[in-house]
Amino acid sequence: MSKIENKIPQGPLAEKWSKHKSDIKVVSPANKRKLDVIVVGTGLAGASAAASLGELGYNVKAFCYQDSPRRAHSIAAQGGINAAKNYQNDNDSVFRLFHDTIKGGDYRSREANVYRLAEVSPLIIDQCVAQGVPFAREYGGTLANRSFGGVLVSRTFYARGQTGQQLLLGAYSALNRQIAKGSVKMYTRHEMLDVVVKDGKARGIVTRDMVTGDVKSHGAHAVVVATGGYGNVFFLSTNAMGCNGSAAWQCYKKGAWFGNPCFVQIHPTCIPVHGDQQSKLTLMSESLRNDGRVWVPKKKEDAEKLQKGEIGPNDIPEEDRDFYLERRYPSYGNLVPRDVASRAAKERCDAGFGVNNTGKAVYLDFKYSIERLGIDVIKARYGNLFQMYEKITDTDPYKEPMMIYPAIHYSMGGLWVDYNLMTNIPGLYAIGEANFSDHGANRLGASALMQGLADGYFVLPYTIGDYLADEIMTPKIDTDAPEFKEAEKAVTGRLEKLFNIKGTKPVDYFHKQLGHYMWDYVGMSRNAEGLQKAIDGIKKLKEEFWKDVLVPGEMNNLNPELEKAGRVADAIEMGILMAQDALDRNESCGGHFRDESATDEGEAKRDDKNYTYVSCWEHKGEDKDPVLNKEDLVFENVKLTQRSYK
Amino acid sequence: MADKILNKLYIKVWRQNSPKEKGRFETYEIEDISQGSSFLEMLDILNDKLIRDGKDPIAFDHDCREGICGMCSLYINGRAHGPDREITTCQLHMRKFNEGDTITIEPWRAGSFPVIKDLIVDRTAFEQIQHAGGFVSVNTGGIPDGNAIPIGYDDAEEAMDAASCIGCGACVATCKNSSAMLFVAAKVSQLAKLPQGKVEAKRRARNMVAKMDELGFGGCTNTGACELECPKSISISHIARLNREYLTAKFSE
Numbered sequence: 011m012s013k014i015e016n017k018i019p020q021g022p023l024a025e026k027w028s029k030h031k032s033d034i035k036v037v038s039p040a041n042k043r044k045l046d047v048i049v050v051g052t053g054l055a056g057a058s059a060a061a062s063l064g065e066l067g068y069n070v071k072a073f074c075y076q077d078s079p080r081r082a083h084s085i086a087a088q089g090g091i092n093a094a095k096n097y098q099n100d101n102d103s104v105f106r107l108f109h110d111t112i113k114g115g116d117y118r119s120r121e122a123n124v125y126r127l128a129e130v131s132p133l134i135i136d137q138c139v140a141q142g143v144p145f146a147r148e149y150g151g152t153l154a155n156r157s158f159g160g161v162l163v164s165r166t167f168y169a170r171g172q173t174g175q176q177l178l179l180g181a182y183s184a185l186n187r188q189i190a191k192g193s194v195k196m197y198t199r200h201e202m203l204d205v206v207v208k209d210g211k212a213r214g215i216v217t218r219d220m221v222t223g224d225v226k227s228h229g230a231h232a233v234v235v236a237t238g239g240y241g242n243v244f245f246l247s248t249n250a251m252g253c254n255g256s257a258a259w260q261c262y263k264k265g266a267w268f269g270n271p272c273f274v275q276i277h278p279t280c281i282p283v284h285g286d287q288q289s290k291l292t293l294m295s296e297s298l299r300n301d302g303r304v305w306v307p308k309k310k311e312d313a314e315k316l317q318k319g320e321i322g323p324n325d326i327p328e329e330d331r332d333f334y335l336e337r338r339y340p341s342y343g344n345l346v347p348r349d350v351a352s353r354a355a356k357e358r359c360d361a362g363f364g365v366n367n368t369g370k371a372v373y374l375d376f377k378y379s380i381e382r383l384g385i386d387v388i389k390a391r392y393g394n395l396f397q398m399y400e401k402i403t404d405t406d407p408y409k410e411p412m413m414i415y416p417a418i419h420y421s422m423g424g425l426w427v428d429y430n431l432m433t434n435i436p437g438l439y440a441i442g443e444a445n446f447s448d449h450g451a452n453r454l455g456a457s458a459l460m461q462g463l464a465d466g467y468f469v470l471p472y473t474i475g476d477y478l479a480d481e482i483m484t485p486k487i488d489t490d491a492p493e494f495k496e497a498e499k500a501v502t503g504r505l506e507k508l509f510n511i512k513g514t515k516p517v518d519y520f521h522k523q524l525g526h527y528m529w530d531y532v533g534m535s536r537n538a539e540g541l542q543k544a545i546d547g548i549k550k551l552k553e554e555f556w557k558d559v560l561v562p563g564e565m566n567n568l569n570p571e572l573e574k575a576g577r578v579a580d581a582i583e584m585g586i587l588m589a590q591d592a593l594d595r596n597e598s599c600g601g602h603f604r605d606e607s608a609t610d611e612g613e614a615k616r617d618d619k620n621y622t623y624v625s626c627w628e629h630k631g632e633d634k635d636p637v638l639n640k641e642d643l644v645f646e647n648v649k650l651t652q653r654s655y656k
Numbered sequence: 657m658a659d660k661i662l663n664k665l666y667i668k669v670w671r672q673n674s675p676k677e678k679g680r681f682e683t684y685e686i687e688d689i690s691q692g693s694s695f696l697e698m699l700d701i702l703n704d705k706l707i708r709d710g711k712d713p714i715a716f717d718h719d720c721r722e723g724i725c726g727m728c729s730l731y732i733n734g735r736a737h738g739p740d741r742e743i744t745t746c747q748l749h750m751r752k753f754n755e756g757d758t759i760t761i762e763p764w765r766a767g768s769f770p771v772i773k774d775l776i777v778d779r780t781a782f783e784q785i786q787h788a789g790g791f792v793s794v795n796t797g798g799i800p801d802g803n804a805i806p807i808g809y810d811d812a813e814e815a816m817d818a819a820s821c822i823g824c825g826a827c828v829a830t831c832k833n834s835s836a837m838l839f840v841a842a843k844v845s846q847l848a849k850l851p852q853g854k855v856e857a858k859r860r861a862r863n864m865v866a867k868m869d870e871l872g873f874g875g876c877t878n879t880g881a882c883e884l885e886c887p888k889s890i891s892i893s894h895i896a897r898l899n900r901e902y903l904t905a906k907f908s909e
């Protein structure tokens with residue numbers, strides 16, 4: 011087992027970050043010019059980091075797989091971004107945001123990291139305002155707030171239902187300014203395919219130019235991975251089609267630990283799967299649960315008729331409707347946290363009460379709030395979401411309840427990082443959704459945007475200096491070094507191998523199979539037997555993939571199937587690790603529910619005595635079992651309690 | 657409520673293996689498409705079939721598939737983003753089509769957006785226009801409190817309207833002059849509406865327009881086609897604001 015140094019500074023919680031900042035080293039402007047930094051990924055985390063590092067004077071090279079940084083999946087975030095501004099005078103504070111986040115994460119994150127996140131959160135809002143992000147305003151001209159699930163204060167800033175878009179465009183504009191100045195060189199349509207480690211330090215990456223197919227090395231004094239989450243291991247998710255965990259996986263295979271891979275978030279309100287032609291799932295904002303009531307029929311024969319399309323929801327009389335969230339959780343009702351709402355929907359559908367043709371949907375009904383508040387109020391609150399729903403499903407949610415079902419949405423797990431956001435490989439950093447830090451076993455709404463920008467604007471630019479200060483004597487990294495040549499050879503070799511299999515099945519076939527294993531056995535509820543089934547099944551799938559995948563097109567041309575093949579090959583391996591991690595963690599916490607660890611009423615039961623740790627998985631070689639290192643979580647400022655929403 | 661199945665469709669699509677090669681149309685038959693499928697899912701199915709038949713699948717750009725990243729494009733039956741209003745191609749559903757239809761799919765056609773492969777075009781020119789001035793010149797940190805700059809509700813809303821642009825390029829593809837005015841105006845107008853952006857408004861307008869011209873986009877002759885086909889309904893009133901900023905910038909030179 012490897013030793014774990016999380017670099018958490020000593021001292022009282024509230025002073026750790028300022029003390030740390032005064033203790034760490036800084037690099038002089040003259041020396042910054044000599045230092046190269048690679049940033050892979052230009053979503054919120056990567057764009058904010060690349061822009062800030064460029065401003066500081068480092069030579070930055072940034073990469074993304076789309077044709078523009080503006081298209082990173084951060085763009086799709088709807089609801090908002092949290093910050094402890096206390097603008098509403100409702101007694102919000104850094105401590106309260108810290109506490110909500112720790113508790114929301116079901117006590118599986120680090121106190122020091124989360125406190126720092128809360129501490130820098132107000133700066134993010136100031137920064138974005140200065141960039142021209144058009145946040146919602148009150149008539150008096152001040153910034154407006156809304157409230158979000160799981161908290162008692164109003165601290166969420168938003169720009170209509172397009173907060174992620176506006177924040178990303180803000181970071182993108184800061185990045186563009188640096189590109190124009192020449193301090194950042196941007197490589198679009200470039201995919202990272204390996205990280206290069208030389209003498210124990212991260213020294214660069216290997217990329218494929220997605221237009222020409224050229225495989226090339228890039229050297230740097232430090233590498234920052236900001237490549238987003240791995241929800242797409244499940245095939246169907248609210249992620250974009252190109253989202254992938256591959257870059258993180260390449261780091262893992264070069265020795266970086268993977269933290270808490272089994273922690274993924276399942277969002278309860280997504281538009282259900284319509285059939286096997288489906289390619290992705292669309293989120294319906296969490297805010298809808300404020301005014302919608304969730305129900306399924308009480309009688310199974312009604313459910314069966316609904317499934318066959320013989321009757322519609324409005325044919326079911328009031329007394330035959332089961333408002334199961336209100337029934338099971340009278341105090342929180344329809345507003346229970348995401349994980350609880352998701353499991354409850356699955357429970358009803360598994361019991362045969364699902365309401366669409368596949369039996370995998372529940373109703374979210376606005377009839378009652380329309381009666382209470384009038385249709386205009388509902389229109390003003392949710393008009394754009396209702397329109398989006400109608401475009402996709404062709405049913406009018408003003409007249410008929412929406413149909414919803416849970417879907418994979420976010421990955422809390424990711425590359426393990428220390429307090430400085432550095433992985434256990436010196437010089438290799440991970441920020442944004444790509445790292446494991448801050449959200450524990452469950453993320454609160456509006457906190458991912460906050461974390462991405464905190465990492466990129468206000469944490470990494472400081473902490474990376476501490477490492478780079480010792481690199482000022484290191485000359486430009488020579489990409490002709492054998493380590494780079496070997497990595498290039500390995501990358502090309504793997505691409506050729508994929509390409510030359512010339513099997514019988516397209517990549518998507520395997521991705522869908524993987525998705526079935528993941529959703530059925532590593533999804534909303536997990537147990538030892540199912541997880542073992544997943545591990546064995548996915549291992550077989552891996553063999554089949556490498557024998558029978560069919561990649562068309564040309565190697566040295568734009569080839570989306572070849573790109574996908576590489577990502578799915580990685581996703582298959584990630585799926586195995588996720589199942590192994592879920593198998594190890596025989597407790598229920600946050601988004602991770604083990605059937606074996608439940609109360610008599612079927613609610614999640616945490617096991618603090620045995621599982622208050624971060625699992626840090628260490629790769630030991632192809633087809634060898636990985637080793638589990640454990641970072642114990644120490645709580646000095648909060649008391650661990652069981653969550654209850656009854 | 658199962659969706660209706662379209663038994664047969666004819667997909668007439670632009671094929672072009674590389675920028676240098678001359679392109680051509682090819683027609684494929686496709687069967688059993690649920691009207692509940694999205695347009696891009698229909699292309700996925702067609703591609704699956706092409707791959708299994710040993711052919712090269714059709715390359716097209718896409719990512720979020722929920723109308724916000726601006727990656728998808730496609731000129732469908734002569735319209736940017738296809739036969740529906742206020743949506744992107746990825747939000748288009750097959751219920752807009754009928755049994756036996758021939759659907760013609762082309763890439764964005766504009767000199768400044770060269771074809772890379774099949775339906776994928778190179779929109780780097782849009783990036784270059786943003787580099788020329790699509791930002792407020794502030795560094796990270798040392799910023800006053802967010803509420804130190806009050807912004808009226810209506811100004812914030814109008815800035816937000818303009819900021820909704822997703823950079824897809826439908827405006828250029830639709831415009832008979834291949835002008836990028838709506839795209840440029842959206843950025844210039846968003847920032848000109850806000851006190852933070854006001855300071856550099858004139859310089860920004862001048863630099864972004866100069867870059868647009870340099871990159872070979874056409875001039876604006878006020879046909880208004882861009883506004884009609886813009887998936888985010890960006891209003892041409894922003895072009896008027898851009899023109900004002902641009903003219904005063906020119907006068908003050």
Ligand SMILES: Cc1cc2nc3c(=O)[nH]c(=O)nc-3n(C[C@H](O)[C@H](O)[C@H](O)COP(=O)(O)OP(=O)(O)OC[C@H]3O[C@@H](n4cnc5c(N)ncnc54)[C@H](O)[C@@H]3O)c2cc1C
Pocket residue numbers: 050051052053054055056073074075076079082083084085086087088089090091173174200201202203236237238239248249250253254256257293419420441442443444455456457458459460462
């Ligand atoms: C539908 C939806 C709604 C959401 N709503 C909210 C919300 O309201 N509030 C909130 O706080 N959070 C929300 N989230 C979560 C939040 O949006 C994300 O967690 C966050 O934006 C991730 O940012 P990121 O910068 O880490 O990654 P991303 O934005 O995903 O960026 C990843 C970057 O990495 C690049 N990349 C990936 N792989 C490679 C590779 N191999 N080589 C090169 N480049 C690569 C991509 O091109 C991209 O630039 C939502 C998420 C979804 C899916």
Ligand code: SF4
Pocket residue numbers: 820821822823824825826827828838839842885886887888889890
């Ligand atoms: S103005 Fe409209 S059509 Fe043009 S790029 Fe922006 S969103 Fe697309």
Ligand code: FES
Pocket residue numbers: 717718719720721722723724725726727728744745746747
């Ligand atoms: S794929 Fe993102 S807008 Fe269409």
